[in-house]
Amino acid sequence: xxxxxxxxxxxxxxxxxxxxxxxxxxxxxxxxxxxxxxxxxxxxxxxxxxxxxxxxxxxxxxxxxxxxxxxxxxxxxxxxxxxxxxxxxxxxxxxxxxxxxxxxxxxxxxxxxxxxxxxxxxxxxxxxxxxxxxxxxxxxxxxxxxxxxxxxxxxxxxxxxxxxxxxxxxxxxxxxxxxxxxxxxxxxxxxxxxxxxxxxxxxxxxxxxxxxxxxxxxxxxxxxxxxxxxxxxxxxxxxxxxxxxxxxxxxxxxxxxxxxxxxxxxxxxxxxxxxxxxxxxxxxxxxxxxxxxxxxxxxxxxxxxxxxxxxxxxxxxxxxxxxxxxxxxxxxxxxxxxxxxxxxxxxxxxxxxxxxxxxxxxxxxxxxxxxxxxxxxxxxxxxxxxxxxxxxxxxxxxxxxxxxxxxxxxxxxxxxxxxxxxxxxxxxxxxxxxxxxxxxxxxxxxxxxxxxxxxxxxxxxxxxxxxxxxxxxxxxxxxxxxxxxxxxxxxxxxxxxxxxxxxxxxxxxxxxxxxxxxxxxxxxxxxxxxxxxxxxxxxxxxxxxxxxxxxxxxxxxxxxxxxxxxxxxxxxxxxxxxxxxxxxxxxxxxxxxxxxxxxxxxxxxxxxxxxxxxxxxxxxxxxxxxxxxxxxxxxxxxxxxxxxxxxxxxxxxxxxxxxx
Numbered sequence: 054x055x056x057x058x059x060x061x062x063x064x065x066x067x068x069x070x071x072x073x074x075x076x077x078x079x080x081x082x083x084x085x086x087x088x089x090x091x092x093x094x095x096x097x098x099x100x101x102x103x104x105x106x107x108x109x110x111x112x113x114x115x116x117x118x119x120x121x122x123x124x125x126x127x128x129x130x131x132x133x134x135x136x137x138x139x140x141x142x143x144x145x146x147x148x149x150x151x152x153x154x155x156x157x158x159x160x161x162x163x164x165x166x167x168x169x170x171x172x173x174x175x176x177x178x179x180x181x182x183x184x185x186x187x188x189x190x191x192x193x194x195x196x197x198x199x200x201x202x203x204x205x206x207x208x209x210x211x212x213x214x215x216x217x218x219x220x221x222x223x224x225x226x227x228x229x230x231x232x233x234x235x236x237x238x239x240x241x242x243x244x245x246x247x248x249x250x251x252x253x254x255x256x257x258x259x260x261x262x263x264x265x266x267x268x269x270x271x272x273x274x275x276x277x278x279x280x281x282x283x284x285x286x287x288x289x290x291x292x293x294x295x296x297x298x299x300x301x302x303x304x305x306x307x308x309x310x311x312x313x314x315x316x317x318x319x320x321x322x323x324x325x326x327x328x329x330x331x332x333x334x335x336x337x338x339x340x341x342x343x344x345x346x347x348x349x350x351x352x353x354x355x356x357x358x359x360x361x362x363x364x365x366x367x368x369x370x371x372x373x374x375x376x377x378x379x380x381x382x383x384x385x386x387x388x389x390x391x392x393x394x395x396x397x398x399x400x401x402x403x404x405x406x407x408x409x410x411x412x413x414x415x416x417x418x419x420x421x422x423x424x425x426x427x428x429x430x431x432x433x434x435x436x437x438x439x440x441x442x443x444x445x446x447x448x449x450x451x452x453x454x455x456x457x458x459x460x461x462x463x464x465x466x467x468x469x470x471x472x473x474x475x476x477x478x479x480x481x482x483x484x485x486x487x488x489x490x491x492x493x494x495x496x497x498x499x500x501x502x503x504x505x506x507x508x509x510x511x512x513x514x515x516x517x518x519x520x521x522x523x524x525x526x527x528x529x530x531x532x533x534x535x536x537x538x539x540x541x542x543x544x545x546x547x548x549x550x551x552x553x554x555x556x557x558x559x560x561x562x563x564x565x566x567x568x569x570x571x572x573x574x575x576x577x578x579x580x581x582x583x584x585x586x587x588x589x590x591x592x593x594x595x596x597x598x599x600x601x602x603x604x605x606x607x608x609x610x611x612x613x614x615x616x617x618x619x620x621x622x623x624x625x626x627x628x629x630x631x632x633x634x635x636x637x638x639x640x641x642x643x644x645x646x647x648x649x650x651x652x653x654x655x656x657x658x659x660x661x662x663x664x665x666x667x668x669x670x671x672x673x674x675x676x677x678x679x680x681x682x683x684x685x686x687x688x689x690x691x692x693x694x695x696x697x698x699x700x701x702x703x704x705x706x707x708x709x710x711x712x713x
Contacts, residue, residue: 089124182288200476537633571630
């Protein structure tokens with residue numbers, strides 16, 4: 054188990070370095086992340102390299118018996134590069150040039166930028182690749198964040214047309230598969246095809262937008278893999294990663310494809326950020342951590358772990374005593390085997406001078422320092438024991454990048470739209486987290502997996518699949534086999550009705566799943582955020598966002614709409630159908646988190662999976678270690694809470710050893 058910090062020696066005087074490293078070691082840290090924004094320092098002029106600053110700090114790191122992960126510094130670039138090649142920057146959907154002075158401006162379709170990347174990454178890899186203190190590489194930094202995986206520049210347009218020609222071969226094929234007879238948008242020359250940018254009223258063809266997102270994903274994935282090839286050539290044996298960011302489906306990039314050629318997943322853990330007045334609910338944080346663990350189904354790294362109030366322009370919530378230590382524990386419980394705090398000391402200047410770290414702007418040891426030091430001391434033995442162990446689970450939620458993209462440009466309901474910042478459309482993220490919360494609050498270990506994983510689903514007793522509107526035939530057949538062999542599938546509304554070319558099927562909803570689900574849908578509405586009453590036996594539930602009126606063909610009704618405001622009150626809302634040896638639950642609406650808890654009590658009981666409700670703020674996990682097994686209980690409340698026979702203090706946790 055590694056504990057470390059993000060460190061920026063270039064922002065401090067060299068006389069500070071020894072003291073900083075000593076204070077880190079005293080806290081229990083043994084590693085640092087360096088250099089992810091240092092291109093202008095290492096290549097101050099084109100082709101002229103100066104690695105002296107990082108040579109000096111790595112020498113001190115090595116003397117202290119510590120290690121370093123180096124970042125390739127391509128998330129920003131020096132002004133001289135932009136001055137020489139102004140075409141290397143992106144253009145936003147609204148036509149704004151992402152010029153020099155910010156970050157993540159790079160146009161991944163630019164040959165000049167790729168050549169410059171090759172030069173700096175090759176030079177770094179040759180110079181530092183065999184350094185004994187360097188234990189790995191982080192490629193770029195949060196690739197795709199802040200909307201940087203969608204580019205509307207002339208170079209992107211040029212490459213998009215090439216990408217389309219490679220995929221469709223002929224314009225006749227493209228016109229047919231996009232359905233371009235609609236509105237008569239029939240292309241007769243590849244150069245007629247625009248990018249689906251800003252528009253006045255009606256949007257572009259959804260099939261075109263979906264392909265544009267696929268193209269942009271391929272451009273970024275290719276760029277990251279390009280760097281990986283260079284590093285593997287000159288820095289043999291040093292593992293490679295890159296760092297993801299909240300929220301999991303904010304980008305259009307296929308992160309499963311990206312990590313195929315990397316060694317492990319890293320993620321940046323900010324349970325609260327900016328002007329938020331309260332943190333994200335704990336099931337959302339756990340859902341995101343399980344997403345990170347599930348991309349490669351192995352332990353992951355937190356490359357930036359929240360350590361102080363964070364923001365660029367405004368600040369918000371201050372975590373009470375104990376909460377940042379609990380967030381650290383939560384990350385480890387969910388499978389992290391390396392934690393790097395962001396950041397060691399708060400910058401006195403620049404765009405992130407409000408991103409508070411372990412220390413504030415001075416060197417005085419803070420309450421954050423002592424809280425994290427104490428937490429590391431308390432959990433280190435447990436963390437070491439489980440660090441290399443798998444996270445066991447009999448339940449999994451499946452997610453799909455194609456449907457995440459689809460719901461960005463065609464969200465169906467205002468309830469499935471959420472843009473906390475202009476570059477984010479995270480309605481899909483919130484919906485999946487809401488479904489995940491049902492099992493999380495019932496304290497059942499649950500995986501989060503990309504649906505395209507080549508994985509044996511027979512290991513799971515229950516699979517949950519929300520918002521699987523755009524289907525792949527091979528996945529449908531795999532799910533059928535899973536249920537026929539005895540598995541339980543929980544299927545969400547709008548499932549199975551659109552193919553990968555964006556054509557709707559002719560069969561009633563749920564389309565290709567109709568036989569499995571034993572239900573058909575002919576009427577539906579989108580009540581946005583309005584709540585609609587539902588009754589499941591004696592239990593009152595609430596739905597919203599989308600409401601389908603189910604018509605069972607072979608399924609049994611287990612819940613009905615009960616809302617005097619709705620003409621369909623009394624009609625089926627949730628059903629269960631026997632299919633082969635297994636069952637398919639069909640949920641025709643978006644339930645509230647509390648309602649999902651009630652539904653999952655029924656589903657889990659039927660599947661023979663033990664569960665227990667300890668309260669809305671109590672989270673319990675089960676882990677297997679080398680020496681012991683563990684039951685970990687966490688209190689995400691600022692109140693004392695009873696959890697079974699134990700009382701947990703505010704933001705407290707209990708790690709119970711279980712003999713193997």
